[in-house]
Amino acid sequence: MASLFNGLPDWLVEFPQLAGRDLRHMSRTIDQEYRAFSRAWGDAIENFFRPLLDFLLWFENLLIQTPWWIVLAVVVAIVWFASRSVKITIGTFIALILIGVFGMWEDTMRTLSIITVCTLLSIVIGMPIGIAMSRSNKLQAAINPILDVMQTMPSFVYLIPIVMLLGIGLIPGLLVVVIYAMPPIIRLTNLGIRLVDKEVLEAANAFGSSGWQKLVEVQLPLSLPTIMAGINQTIMMALAMVVVASLIGVRGLGQPVLQAITNQYFTQGVLNGLAIVAIAIIFDRTSQAYGKRLQRHREASHG
Amino acid sequence: MAEPAIKVRNLYKIFGRRDREMVEKVKEGVSKSELLADHSHVLGLRDINIDMPEASIQVVMGLSGSGKSTLIRHLNRLIEPSAGEVIVHGEDVLQMSEKALREFRRHKISMVFQRFALLPHKTVIDNVAYGLHVMGKSKAEQKTGAMRWIERVGLAGYEDNYPAQLSGGMQQRVGLARALATDADILLMDEAFSALDPLIRTDMQSVLLDLQKELAKTIVFITHDLDEALRLGDKIAILRDGEIVQQGTAQEIVLDPADEYISSFVREVNRGRVIQAETIMDTPPPPGPPAENSIRVEKGTVLEEVARRMTEQDRDQAHVVNGSGEPIGTLTMRSVMAGMATPVLKDAIE
Structure with a gap:
């Protein structure tokens, strides 16, 4: 084949890439700059996240140090009051008992605590962004590509700068999980608000509602099913990141899995994997049943 | 007549980006279809004037x-007009x-x-x-x-x-x-x-x-x-x-x-439910008190109601009275029926 193009200049035969020396120089310069930046700012940024870390540690200790039967009772009670479903509640009870019996109670508590905090953080940051996006097409056009990057960029890639900046530990783990898990809540809040019935919104306008009243009385309640789907997705994606986060020192169900991979401990891997699945299902079914209960008004019961 | 509650004056609405420029064109006599074909703007309302x-x-x-x-939707400004005024109780809604x-x-x-x-x-x-x-x-x-x-x-x-x-x-x-x-x-x-x-x-x-x-x-x-x-x-x-x-x-x-x-x-x-007695009555009423076999209907009564009362009381004459009870005209069953029937004559001639 190559002989066919023999007469052509070099740059048409082989891609005219930058010289290896230049490329190496470029990466080295950027890396050095970033290292200098993290040396200068690392401490400040760490201090900024300090309160979050304290809260996370406090919550983790609370879950681990409280006697197991109290935690079990509280979790089962929360599931019951959110879902009002006997099936889901009993399922949760059995799953937690099995997790305890197979010696994964502490790790499960750690995972539970980081997932809870990550989800809350994603909601607190993500929903306002979604609301802002729904009000401006320009903002939507600007944020959408960022969300695409957050969701598709392999997480190991942004693991590197985060570890360089903050070292290993809970906070970098939390950041990695939140970056990956936040896009669905932003996207679905935006979508949900945009899908609110225009006529109902017009009625709210016709009665002189202020922007805030429209948001709280009409837009958020009517987009709730979509927002709940977003929260559900966020929880699922946060759980999916547990193993990756364990790479940078987040303790929990991810670490035994990591250990199992490196040492070929098949049973340990499966057991911890199943524990993650169990937590995922508990979160999923409970949040969905809760979302459905909020939508009771949709049932038409007249003849 | 009392001041109208709502006054709409020279109201134009054109849908499109450059609606204000297009108002001038419409005022010059560009039609709805020309506006759409030549300028891709949709004419919504043209020179509306109403006193409500x-x-x-x-x-x-x-x-x-x-x-x-x-x-x-212009009356409570859910839609912004391209030109014109909407005055409600003396206040211009569009200036608010x-x-x-x-x-x-x-x-x-x-x-x-x-x-x-x-x-x-x-x-x-x-x-x-x-x-x-x-x-x-x-x-x-x-x-x-x-x-x-x-x-x-x-x-x-x-x-x-x-x-x-x-x-x-x-x-x-x-x-x-x-x-x-x-x-x-x-x-x-x-x-x-x-x-x-x-x-x-x-x-x-x-x-x-x-x-x-x-x-x-x-x-x-x-x-x-x-x-x-x-x-x-x-x-x-x-x-x-x-x-x-x-x-x-x-x-x-x-x-x-x-x-x-x-x-x-x-x-x-x-038509019987729309047309009122005084519209078709014979005026002026004959002098003296109304005939004995004539029923009394108030001004503003619709023909259907007059016909119903005439039939119920088995009479074929009626006299219309005004607010103070004075007779102002007379009706017969025949004229009431003619008033209620839809005129096809005009169409037939044309």
Whole structure:
């Protein structure tokens, strides 16, 4: 084949890439700059996240140090009051008992605590962004590509700068999980608000509602099913990141899995994997049943 | 005549990016189709002028696409016009600041929608109280205010239901109660009864007329149904392709349609329910007291009612009296029948 193009200049035969020396120089310069930046700012940024870390540690200790039967009772009670479903509640009870019996109670508590905090953080940051996006097409056009990057960029890639900046530990783990898990809540809040019935919104306008009243009385309640789907997705994606986060020192169900991979401990891997699945299902079914209960008004019961 | 409650002056609405420039073109005489073909702008309303009287029902009638829903949304500025004025109780709605407009919508003007537009996640009572809630009234005031109107529109006992649990007619009663609860003087009704079954529609028309006798609001009622327009309207404006083709009372429109378009509508109308006795009576009445076999009807009685009374009492003559009881003209069974029959003669000659 190559002989066919023999007469052509070099740059048409082989891609005219930058010289290896230049490329190496470029990466080295950027890396050095970033290292200098993290040396200068690392401490400040760490201090900024300090309160979050304290809260996370406090919550983790609370879950681990409280006697197991109290935690079990509280979790089962929360599931019951959110879902009002006997099936889901009993399922949760059995799953937690099995997790305890197979010696994964502490790790499960750690995972539970980081997932809870990550989800809350994603909601607190993500929903306002979604609301802002729904009000401006320009903002939507600007944020959408960022969300695409957050969701598709392999997480190991942004693991590197985060570890360089903050070292290993809970906070970098939390950041990695939140970056990956936040896009669905932003996207679905935006979508949900945009899908609110225009006529109902017009009625709210016709009665002189202020922007805030429209948001709280009409837009958020009517987009709730979509927002709940977003929260559900966020929880699922946060759980999916547990193993990756364990790479940078987040303790929990991810670490035994990591250990199992490196040492070929098949049973340990499966057991911890199943524990993650169990937590995922508990979160999923409970949040969905809760979302459905909020939508009771949709049932038409007249003849 | 008293100052009209709502005055619309030279109102234009053109849909598109450069609507204000296009107004000039339309004023120069560019037609709706030329505007769309040459400038890709849609003409919504062209030079609308209406005076809507205080405490009466103004109907705006037109087929779909005639711009009637666009017009009503200018009155509370849900739609911004391209040019013109909308003056409500002496105040130009289009000059209001955002805040003033909000206050205006909260207290002065309220609206009923074709497809109800209720808040599906709120109960009937919370829907009716929505306007009061937006005003910032206390919970107790909201509740008493809402209950009063729920009872008035005949929905007592349903206050804790969700809209999806009610039939269409009941949902629109909620819509009506919600609009009345704010105590606004002006009520906008955008095809409010069009989505309802014919029987329920007639029923709701009666509800509205009953309420109007008591409340005397300024009502602007949009409809595509001429029978509805004639039944409800103290004054009727007929809209076609964004322009007003005729304005007047029901009787004026039925007796003297402005053009072929309107006469094709009114041909199907039950004239006996529209035309009033004094319109066709013989004047002046013969001197002296009315004949013994003549029944007495008041000015303003429609022909159908005159015919019914004549038949019931087995008479074939009637005399019309004015407000103070003096006879002003006479009717015979023959003239009443002729008045009720649709004239086909004119069409036959043409």
